[in-house]
Amino acid sequence: MAAVGSRTGLNTISMGTDGQDELVYMQCCGQGGGVGVQKKLNAGAGTEWTANVNAQQTHLLSFPRSSGVDLPYRSPESVEMDEIMAAMVLTSLSCSPVVQSPPQRDLLAGDMECCGGELSDSGSSGYWSWDHGNVSPAPSPSVTEMDRSLGQPTDEGLHMELDQAACEEPEARRCKSLTRGAYRCLWPGCGKVLTSRVGMKRHIRILHLGGGSEQSHREEDFYYTEVSSEDEETAPPSPAPSFSSGAWTSCSSTQSQSTPGPQDAPVQSSPLSQSAPSSVWQIHTEHLYQACAPIQVTVSPGSPTFCSWTPSGDVQQKPQIPASRSRSVSVGEQWLQRNSAPTRSQTMSASPSRGHCSFRKGRGEAKKCRKVYGVERRDQWCTACRWKKACQRFPD
DNA sequence: CGTGCCGGGGG
DNA sequence: CCCCCGGCACG
Numbered sequence: 001m002a003a004v005g006s007r008t009g010l011n012t013i014s015m016g017t018d019g020q021d022e023l024v025y026m027q028c029c030g031q032g033g034g035v036g037v038q039k040k041l042n043a044g045a046g047t048e049w050t051a052n053v054n055a056q057q058t059h060l061l062s063f064p065r066s067s068g069v070d071l072p073y074r075s076p077e078s079v080e081m082d083e084i085m086a087a088m089v090l091t092s093l094s095c096s097p098v099v100q101s102p103p104q105r106d107l108l109a110g111d112m113e114c115c116g117g118e119l120s121d122s123g124s125s126g127y128w129s130w131d132h133g134n135v136s137p138a139p140s141p142s143v144t145e146m147d148r149s150l151g152q153p154t155d156e157g158l159h160m161e162l163d164q165a166a167c168e169e170p171e172a173r174r175c176k177s178l179t180r181g182a183y184r185c186l187w188p189g190c191g192k193v194l195t196s197r198v199g200m201k202r203h204i205r206i207l208h209l210g211g212g213s214e215q216s217h218r219e220e221d222f223y224y225t226e227v228s229s230e231d232e233e234t235a236p237p238s239p240a241p242s243f244s245s246g247a248w249t250s251c252s253s254t255q256s257q258s259t260p261g262p263q264d265a266p267v268q269s270s271p272l273s274q275s276a277p278s279s280v281w282q283i284h285t286e287h288l289y290q291a292c293a294p295i296q297v298t299v300s301p302g303s304p305t306f307c308s309w310t311p312s313g314d315v316q317q318k319p320q321i322p323a324s325r326s327r328s329v330s331v332g333e334q335w336l337q338r339n340s341a342p343t344r345s346q347t348m349s350a351s352p353s354r355g356h357c358s359f360r361k362g363r364g365e366a367k368k369c370r371k372v373y374g375v376e377r378r379d380q381w382c383t384a385c386r387w388k389k390a391c392q393r394f395p396d
Numbered sequence: 397c398g399t400g401c402c403g404g405g406g407g
Numbered sequence: 408c409c410c411c412c413g414g415c416a417c418g
Contacts, residue, residue, distance in 0.1 A: 197409085368400065387410060388401055 184225055186392070225382045225393055366394045 183200035185192040187208040194200040368391040369381035378386060382393035 370399070383410090385400085388412065390401055 186225055366391075368394050 182193050182195050183197055185194075185200060185204060185208070187204060190208065192200075192203060194203060369385035372394070373380045382391060384390055384392040
């Protein structure tokens with residue numbers, strides 16, 4: 001897994017999460033060389049894992065979680081980064097056992113974190129964010145602020161989630177998620193892992209589908225997938241050859257957004273939207289084969305605090321169709337982004353698609369689980385594929 | 397003919 | 408609900 005982390009572009013991640021002085025460092029971007037992992041003991045009780053990779057261009061982001069702690073480095077935009085990091089930390093806490101877990105898993109989490117930082121909200125459709133949460137428009141809410149604003153009664157689910165993240169939960173969670181049969185939320189930016197399907201559905205319905213009980217008929221199914229952490233760690237044999245270079249399209253877009261400077265969108269591109277990438281991350285980790293694709297990570301000069309992935313082939317999301325036919329995950333990502341607009345319920349009615357009139361849409365050229373994993377590894381297919389339903393992992 | 401997946405059905 | 412599968416449309 002460590003290797004994967006480096007390949008996918010994650011380079012240096014270290015995070016300590018522990019009730020008190022918490023520092024979350026984030027480094028990403030670079031073309032990983034070797035991976036080194038080391039563990040540090042904090043003064044407190046917390047342990048801090050540090051995954052280190054040679055990076056060519058790295059940026060260290062720091063984020064103080066509470067009382068004054070020395071910051072190795074604090075960028076000018078650190079205020080905004082606070083928000084971002086807050087979102088990311090929350091995300092990570094809620095979706096993967098970061099705390100005190102073995103380095104590999106940290107890399108995973110780190111991977112996500114990294115992505116989280118950069119993805120920003122390139123897709124303007126990236127409204128997927130947590131508006132239910134009533135994010136306070138304050139220019140730079142601190143973590144605690146965020147916690148509070150997010151945890152408003154209007155969104156019980158989220159509240160719960162945060163609580164879990166904040167409390168001892170991580171440990172129990174780790175155990176849980178290590179067992180087979182976990183369910184991971186595919187919603188962009190979420191990636192939450194739950195053990196019960198029902199719980200996952202509830203999570204999705206409440207958090208992502210807006211809680212509106214009306215038209216969430218079983219749609220939850222499409223936003224989560226069953227995972228087993230063992231599988232993820234023992235990366236699937238990766239039929240690498242068949243997935244060519246394209247790989248997933250960038251999970252962000254610093255390039256386009258960086259120019260104006262991060263301060264241009266103080267509130268709107270709220271920190272939360274920044275966590276979107278985690279979905280990308282998780283898609284990656286779910287399909288490790290992709291890690292084999294040549295991926296380059298670069299940092300756009302414009303905004304030093306952001307990092308961006310730049311897959312070798314294509315760059316931005318939709319705009320250009322790369323010469324290579326390969327699609328792989330980017331498709332899923334796009335799909336998720338497209339469908340994650342909060343108001344999708346309304347638009348849906350208009351669309352002829354999934355109504356009753358079964359009109360089969362032409363076969364998408366995306367690789368589906370069957371092709372990707374092969375019939376023999378059927379257990380790695382997404383649930384939908386296993387049930388001969390529309391693939392939810394590689395949607396068209 | 398392989399594949400994706402709708403519709404239907406069993407437990 | 409979860410899961411499986413017949414059968415059909417695509418390519």
